[in-house]
Structure formats: structure tokens, C-alpha cells
Amino acid sequence: MKQDPNKPVDTIVALSTPYGCSGIGVIRMSGPEAIPILLKIFRSMTETEFPNRTAIYGTVFNPREGNVLDDGLALVMRGPHSYTGEDVVELSLHGSPAVLEMVTHVIVEHGARHAARGEFTRRAFLFGRMNLVQAEAVIDLIDAKTASAAIEARSRMDKRLSAEILEISDALKDVMAKIEAYIDFDEEEESSAPQTEHTIREVFRKIETVQGRARAGRIRREGIVTVITGKPNVGKSTLFNLLLNKERTIVTPYPGTTRDPVDDCLVLGGTAFVLWDTAGIRQHPDPVEEEGILRTKDIIGEADLVIVVFDGSKPPDGDDTMILEACKKNQTLAVVNKMDLVKGMGHSFSTELTGGPNLVAVSAKTHEGIEALKSALSDFGKKIVGQISPTTQGAALNARCLELMGAVSMPIKRLLTRFTEEGTILPEIISYELRTALGSLEEITGERADDGVLDRIFERFCVGK
Ligand SMILES: Nc1nc2c(ncn2[C@@H]2O[C@H](COP(=O)(O)OP(=O)(O)OP(=O)(O)O)[C@@H](O)[C@H]2O)c(=O)[nH]1
Ligand SMILES: [Mg+2]
Structure with missing residues (x-):
């Protein structure tokens, strides 16, 4: 999973509920200053500290002027077991745009900055809380217009699809390790090349199963x-x-x-x-x-x-x-x-x-x-x-991942054709083709995704998610 060496160190804040009058509005903070800022702006009559994952009732005030801005609930989720992997604080207040704006302003005055679109989920990805397949499922779930679209997106957030991709990736890495060890040491030892055809065929079958569910998912x-x-x-x-x-x-x-x-x-x-x-x-x-x-x-x-x-x-x-x-x-x-x-x-x-x-x-x-x-x-x-059969009921790849899965399957298909036509293949060729396949697979999960790809994905999010 992607671990960015330049992990964010600042604290972000955003309104997580839609802007407008509502019963309740939720302001969310994530980052190292989230809890220190809460301690400065929130006062509870009963609690002196914030137990993890427990809603505490109290008042939000402006420390500079001392005036109360609203009362509501504060919820602290300490990292790494939070949505983003950092310390996360959620304030559930009255859903008045004026109140929520004032409170956000006070939070920013105390060191947080306004979050960009999808920045909470982007952090969750950067801190290894989810891969890119799951992050995309989050936005698809929020965007879902029908019950079946929501259920389909939710199923992609679960680990199953990611586990299948991981299985393919592990199998490819395993074959590659064997082949590359053979290439490296072959000069000293006279051994025969490792048998890889069977595993590569197995991997191809798994890829086809995942691809086969795409139409049903779409x-x-x-x-x-x-x-x-x-x-x-x-x-x-x-x-x-x-x-x-x-x-x-x-x-x-x-x-x-x-x-x-x-x-x-x-x-x-x-x-x-x-x-x-x-x-x-x-x-x-x-x-x-x-x-x-x-x-x-x-x-x-x-x-x-x-x-x-x-x-x-x-x-x-x-x-x-x-x-x-x-x-x-x-x-x-x-x-x-x-x-x-x-x-x-x-x-x-x-x-x-x-x-x-x-x-x-x-x-x-x-x-x-x-x-x-x-x-x-x-x-x-x-x-x-x-007609969508029960075997295709599992989570399916979205369009981006499906295209990349095509790029994973292509070099593998080339290898299988050569196995059929030529019987044996030079280990260097096997290694090259598997490396190509693995590169595309890592783009699916985000292990290998440049900032441009991430920007495009997270731009689809709303602010506050
Ligand atoms: N009398 C009658 N006229 C119709 C009916 N349906 C459409 N029209 C008329 O047929 C003409 C063409 O309708 P369109 O809906 O633009 O046809 P179209 O198939 O989209 O045409 P193109 O976009 O040019 O391929 C219009 O003048 C419509 O008002 C109908 O059921 N009865
Ligand atoms: Mg027409």
C-alpha cells in the first residue's frame, strides 16, 4: 500500500455535511493539531479529557473573545485507527451555515487550513488506510443515484476485491522472484529454469474472473x-x-x-x-x-x-x-x-x-x-x-481499473501464446512481461500512481470527504 514519504503534517478542516440549513452540521478536522485545537475551543461541563470514539457534549467558544458560538457533540478518533489514519475530530453542531462558518473560522485561526476536495480520503490513502480501488468506491458510493449503484460501490469498499487483486499481485511477484533469482545465479550453477507456465495460467484465469464481473458491475x-x-x-x-x-x-x-x-x-x-x-x-x-x-x-x-x-x-x-x-x-x-x-x-x-x-x-x-x-x-x-449471474455478483472494477486490468492481462496473454507455440520462453522475456503486468496492477491499487492520477481521482470528491 502506498506510503508517501511526504505524508501531510498539517491539520485540515472542512464542513462534512452539505452547506445550507439543516438539523445538524458536522465539522471535521484531521491532523496533528486536531485534538490540541479542540482542547482550545471546546468545553465540557462533565469531562476533562476526550476518551477515544466517545461523543462528549459541550460548548464551542471563541477563545479570543470568550463568547460561546454553539453547543453540540465532539467526537475524537485517535490515529492510526481513524478514517484518515491521523487524529480526527468531528464536531456535530446546529446546522446553521452562520454557526458552522464561525466555528470553522475559529479552527482555522488556531492553525488548521481548509481541506481540498477529497483530502480526508486522500490522506486515508496516503496513510495506507485504504487503496485506490477503495478510495474510488467511496466517491462512487456518495455519488450513487440508485440503491443497486450504492450496494455495488459499497461492495468495492470491502477488502474482497482488493484481496483478489493482491492475490494476483503476490502470484506475479512470486514467479518474478523465482525467475530473477534464476537469471542472477544461473552463471554459477547449472540448474534448469523454474517452471512458471502453470502459475502464469492460474493468474490469467483469476484476471479473467475479475474482468468478467465488470459488465455486471457497470x-x-x-x-x-x-x-x-x-x-x-x-x-x-x-x-x-x-x-x-x-x-x-x-x-x-x-x-x-x-x-x-x-x-x-x-x-x-x-x-x-x-x-x-x-x-x-x-x-x-x-x-x-x-x-x-x-x-x-x-x-x-x-x-x-x-x-x-x-x-x-x-x-x-x-x-x-x-x-x-x-x-x-x-x-x-x-x-x-x-x-x-x-x-x-x-x-x-x-x-x-x-x-x-x-x-x-x-x-x-x-x-x-x-x-x-x-x-x-x-x-x-x-x-x-x-441475467447477472450470482458468480458475477461480487465487486467489479470501475472503468479506470478495468482499462488497467486489460493492460495487466495483455503481457500475460502474450506469454501464454508463446508457451503454447514455443514450449519454453527465455527467462528474461518472462521477467520483462511480468514486470509490465505488475506495473499496471500497481496503478490499479495506487502503489504506483503519480500525483496527476491522484488529483484526477480526488477532484471528483466533495470537500469534507
Ligand atoms: N405525427 C407524428 N409526428 C411525430 C411523432 N413523433 C415525432 N414526430 C415528429 O417527427 C419529426 C422528427 O422528430 P424527431 O424526434 O426530431 O426525430 P428524430 O428521429 O430524432 O430525427 P433525427 O434527429 O433527424 O434523426 C418532428 O417534427 C416530430 O414532431 C409522432 O408520433 N407522430
Ligand atoms: Mg433526433
């Missing part, structure tokens, strides 16, 4: 990626706005209105969807449209579900067939729109054309069929979440 964390596609002008943006119940994207009578893909969060029947409105796809686009179509196809490639929209007032054509072909690897839901313009089912939008029974007829103009569409979407959502 769905729980962010929602089901659902892309609305179809020809230009079929009413994709109108449906998108209708489902979201807001005017999120531009609708005009002119084909080719939507160019860049736009996304928003939709919750239906307790399931979260990341809903995308995209540029219409057609066979002979102009150059600007072409760029939008490429982006649409990229998103379709990543989608968990695709809603293919047809214009029910016109007969299906080659563009419709081409779009269905582009989505044939995806789970799809067909929506025949503009039903207000036709009588009956309109043209031949049969299940044969749409390749399955998932077909809903709607009018985005009159809202006819929209409830049926929502209910079909909600059913799809439940089905997709239900």
Missing part, C-alpha cells in the same frame, strides 16, 4: 446502456424526451437534426437506464451525418439494449433493414412510431422484419402506447439485471 453502478436508434426523422428525439419527461434534445421536422449522441438517466420500475439519443442512420449520408452515424454505431457496440424506432406512417425500406442488421448482436426492442398517422398496424412492421416479438406501436405525438413502451422497457431491464 450495469449495477450506472444502469443499462440503452440506445435509441433508427432512420432520421422517425421520432427518436421526441421519444427520448417523452421517456425522460423533459425537453432534453432538439426536435425539428427536418431529418438529420440530432448529430452528437446525448445521454441521460432514466429510472423505470426501480431499474436505472443510461438512455442515449443518437443521430439517425441512413445508407447514403452526407459527410457531417457520417460522423454522427459512426458515433451511433460505436455506442450500439457498447449497448446492453437497443430501441430501434420505425416510422409507422411509411413502408419499411432498405435503411430500416440496414439498421436492424447493424444491431443484430444486441438485444433489441422495436418501436413503431407515428401511429397517429395510420390506421391499424400500418405498414408491414411485422415481427419478421424486426426479428422478434419485442414490438411496441406508439405515437410520441398523442402518447398512445407510451405506457406499454415503458412497461416493455422495465421488463427488459429486469430481465437484463436478472
Whole structure:
């Protein structure tokens, strides 16, 4: 775990609850001066000292002027067994922005400084209280918009995922130590190279297991990626706005209105969807449209579900067939729109054309069929979440870690291919590839992460966490 030689030595303070009027507001301090400052500004009628992890009632006052600022509870958590690993003090006071500002000001006057975003958690990381996987889980938990996202983030804060990564790292280090010892001493002793293939294959299997849980984790964390596609002008943006119940994207009578893909969060029947409105796809686009179509196809490639929209007032054509072909690897839901313009089912939008029974007829103009569409979407959502098997229920890597895990697996995969094709590999090559893999693994946990990476991660936090 990362132990920064330049560990912070100053004391930080921040309001840990949202700014605004509330029942209670919590001010948090961390650092060597946290307890000395508390002793100067807080007085209890009953206690003369602060037992560890025990809430003490008392008054906060301004020592310079002697006036009482508020009364409330003080909680002392001495390091190293605290959130940050340093001495931490929390003051629970009345949630008045004026009071909390005055008390914070007095604390700063006595030697603390205002904390930056995520600085408490950054300290927890620097003092080895958590690794980077856990620190990122903290911010994801705070940001979670749905219960499943919160549960998923919370599971990453537990040690299990980190333990799995540690297991992979230990196994790699073990093989590397053997190989490097052999390289170093081989000149003196005539021994055969250590057998490493079996362990490397085992490590690769573990990496695949962790990677395999990523899609399930992303769905729980962010929602089901659902892309609305179809020809230009079929009413994709109108449906998108209708489902979201807001005017999120531009609708005009002119084909080719939507160019860049736009996304928003939709919750239906307790399931979260990341809903995308995209540029219409057609066979002979102009150059600007072409760029939008490429982006649409990229998103379709990543989608968990695709809603293919047809214009029910016109007969299906080659563009419709081409779009269905582009989505044939995806789970799809067909929506025949503009039903207000036709009588009956309109043209031949049969299940044969749409390749399955998932077909809903709607009018985005009159809202006819929209409830049926929502209910079909909600059913799809439940089905997709239900497909997340119990083996993929464990904590999953987030996007940053998943990308790095790809970089861990690549050199290992190269080694396995060579083992299969060549039988034996030079120990120097094994050592080089394993070192490369280990480097990426250490970036996941933060053992090897530069300040730029840390800044980017902790900037996502709020002040006070
Ligand atoms: N009559 C009728 N018109 C509709 C319906 N849905 C959308 N429209 C109209 O169709 C036109 C195109 O709608 P959009 O939602 O912009 O279509 P789009 O598929 O997003 O189009 P592009 O972004 O150009 O690909 C607009 O004039 C809408 O008002 C519908 O159910 N019935
Ligand atoms: Mg549009």
C-alpha cells in the first residue's frame, strides 16, 4: 500500500455535511493539531479529557473573545485507527451555515487550513488506510443515484476485491522472484529454469474472473446502456424526451437534426437506464451525418439494449433493414412510431422484419402506447439485471481499473501464446512481461500512481470527504 514519504503534517478542516440549513452540521478536522485545537475551543461541563470514539457534549467558544458560538457533540478518533489514519475530530453542531462558518473560522485561526476536495480520503490513502480501488468506491458510493449503484460501490469498499487483486499481485511477484533469482545465479550453477507456465495460467484465469464481473458491475453502478436508434426523422428525439419527461434534445421536422449522441438517466420500475439519443442512420449520408452515424454505431457496440424506432406512417425500406442488421448482436426492442398517422398496424412492421416479438406501436405525438413502451422497457431491464449471474455478483472494477486490468492481462496473454507455440520462453522475456503486468496492477491499487492520477481521482470528491 502506498506510503508517501511526504505524508501531510498539517491539520485540515472542512464542513462534512452539505452547506445550507439543516438539523445538524458536522465539522471535521484531521491532523496533528486536531485534538490540541479542540482542547482550545471546546468545553465540557462533565469531562476533562476526550476518551477515544466517545461523543462528549459541550460548548464551542471563541477563545479570543470568550463568547460561546454553539453547543453540540465532539467526537475524537485517535490515529492510526481513524478514517484518515491521523487524529480526527468531528464536531456535530446546529446546522446553521452562520454557526458552522464561525466555528470553522475559529479552527482555522488556531492553525488548521481548509481541506481540498477529497483530502480526508486522500490522506486515508496516503496513510495506507485504504487503496485506490477503495478510495474510488467511496466517491462512487456518495455519488450513487440508485440503491443497486450504492450496494455495488459499497461492495468495492470491502477488502474482497482488493484481496483478489493482491492475490494476483503476490502470484506475479512470486514467479518474478523465482525467475530473477534464476537469471542472477544461473552463471554459477547449472540448474534448469523454474517452471512458471502453470502459475502464469492460474493468474490469467483469476484476471479473467475479475474482468468478467465488470459488465455486471457497470450495469449495477450506472444502469443499462440503452440506445435509441433508427432512420432520421422517425421520432427518436421526441421519444427520448417523452421517456425522460423533459425537453432534453432538439426536435425539428427536418431529418438529420440530432448529430452528437446525448445521454441521460432514466429510472423505470426501480431499474436505472443510461438512455442515449443518437443521430439517425441512413445508407447514403452526407459527410457531417457520417460522423454522427459512426458515433451511433460505436455506442450500439457498447449497448446492453437497443430501441430501434420505425416510422409507422411509411413502408419499411432498405435503411430500416440496414439498421436492424447493424444491431443484430444486441438485444433489441422495436418501436413503431407515428401511429397517429395510420390506421391499424400500418405498414408491414411485422415481427419478421424486426426479428422478434419485442414490438411496441406508439405515437410520441398523442402518447398512445407510451405506457406499454415503458412497461416493455422495465421488463427488459429486469430481465437484463436478472441475467447477472450470482458468480458475477461480487465487486467489479470501475472503468479506470478495468482499462488497467486489460493492460495487466495483455503481457500475460502474450506469454501464454508463446508457451503454447514455443514450449519454453527465455527467462528474461518472462521477467520483462511480468514486470509490465505488475506495473499496471500497481496503478490499479495506487502503489504506483503519480500525483496527476491522484488529483484526477480526488477532484471528483466533495470537500469534507
Ligand atoms: N405525427 C407524428 N409526428 C411525430 C411523432 N413523433 C415525432 N414526430 C415528429 O417527427 C419529426 C422528427 O422528430 P424527431 O424526434 O426530431 O426525430 P428524430 O428521429 O430524432 O430525427 P433525427 O434527429 O433527424 O434523426 C418532428 O417534427 C416530430 O414532431 C409522432 O408520433 N407522430
Ligand atoms: Mg433526433
